[in-house]
Amino acid sequence: MADKNPAKNTAEKEQNVLMEKIVALCKRRGFIFQSSEIYGGLNGFWDYGPLGAELKRNVKNAWWRDVVMMRDDVVGLDSSIIMHPKVWEASGHVGGFKDPMCSCKFCKKLYRADTIWELLTASEWAADLLKLYAPPGGGPATGADLKKWALARGKRLAPNLALVRNPDVTLSWMAEAAQAGGGQIRFTDAKEWISYLSTEQRAAGPLVTPCPACGGDLTEPRPFNLMFKTHYGALEDEASLTYLRPETAQGIFVQFLNVLNTTRVKVPFGIAQIGKAFRNEINPRNFTFRSREFEQMELEFFIKPGTDAQWHEYWVKERMKWYESIGLPASKLKPYIYKKEELAHYASACVDVYFDFPFGSQELEGIAARGNFDLSQHQKFSGKSMEYFDDETKERYIPHVVEPSAGVDRIALALLCNAYYEEWAPTSESAGAAPIPAEHGKQPPQGFESRVVMRFAPRIAPVKVAVFPLLKNKPPLVEKAKEVFNLLRGQFVSFYDEAGAIGRRYRRQDEAGTPFCVTIDFDTIGEKGPELKDTVTLRDRDTLKQERVAIKELPQRIAEAVR
């Protein structure tokens, strides 16, 4: 393989450095901590600190407000994490949720067992070798042909294939097997033929499946069960085995009839749920992006069969708009439209919402048109009819469903990555100047100092407003500041700080992403006369501009900005 483009390497390195800075800030400021850190941490699990908890709650509240509160056609649900084990048989998770994996004993590559044959036929060496399975003369090639291939093309293309590693041994056991079978081996198909040529010694075990990359021996498929097993009841026997839910969606399908019967909803309508889900990811990576315990926001929107395409399109648009409403810019959001062959057999369409993280473009949400697969499965497994009677058309049917399913933790991470910004802010000697964007690898000019600011949309910022007395050793200022703080804290997540120099307190709030800081000074307590009495400075996080505002106007000013 040729060297990677050095420019790309540099860019990648910068992105890695950026991600490291974001992770460091998350820990330093109390957004995200490693789970069980004092015991050395636990791979794939993360805790949210005081600021992270607020951020995450804001994400969930924004979603609940826009998807449930503000709509006539969606109701909420909060189902249990542990459900009847049959739920997971019906959903297909028990059967299909464990992907058997094989790895190559030679080059160590890892494959999903059910994709290997596909990869093989696409690989250069197997495609080349397969020409000998059905040569122009017909029938599999002779041992001499195979040996010739092994010594020439095979050596280059598939160095670890048994036929190439040790052609004489491989071909001789095949010849023996042929003799024992009466002259010729009857291969059921090309797949089996390849497996024979991949097996150096038959006595050592079953036929070998070769590695698509190098031809080496793959291990037997090992099941990876991606669901967390647990037991209900105090006895840990087979009968009490169940799972922590790998998605919240099934709780919705399972309670479909109860919701239908208690809320007088009519198709089309949706059931929304926010909650934790658990998956034994093979390889957690990229900070909180792929965690083993995570939180989902899922909507199952039930529709009349045949209206799938239009509702799917509707929800894709709605959801893209929503991401912009919480401050993720359209330029970093991309829809990924599934190709026909990538869809599950029951799905008619699926679009993922991708976000440009520093570690690449990754999925935040999937919006799938799943037909009536889930309700049909539960009807089949439970024996309960999931049919809906449409009063208007007098039709009876199992509703189809469009499922927008979003990851709270991924969205929170996207917000953190998007908010992180380094710039050069004026120091006291050039106070009043506007901040300027930092230039990579350079020092700020005279009168400026670099600052890190989390530019969250005010709507999702963890803390909305911080209140400071200019000096803490002047009781009238402190008293007044506490009064203002108490005025605001009931309406907004607010923070009171009197420690250290005022500039330091501003910078602390910049790293927390607090959009507003209110400072009580000597004018507030009337030292400069009655016209400035009971006014404060309202400082804007992004522009650093200060404005003189009457205390009684503060709640409205802030409310308008954080709505």
Added chain:
RNA sequence: GCGGGUGUAGCUCAAUGGUAGAGCGGUAGCCUUCCAAGCUACUUACGAGGGUUCGAUUCCCUUCACCCGCUCCA
């Protein structure tokens, strides 16, 4: 799961086979101080478990976590 790297204070980084030091931060105090100001004091660390050794943060082994690459992502 494989390969490579890393692990010393909250952060960044030192030193050392004889149990560790700085800068920044944090806390407290002084200061009529609006963008990480100044002065003073205080605070905190060798990821975990074994082994070698009189003695291990340092050498060896194991393990855990994090980062990078491969792979995977129903």
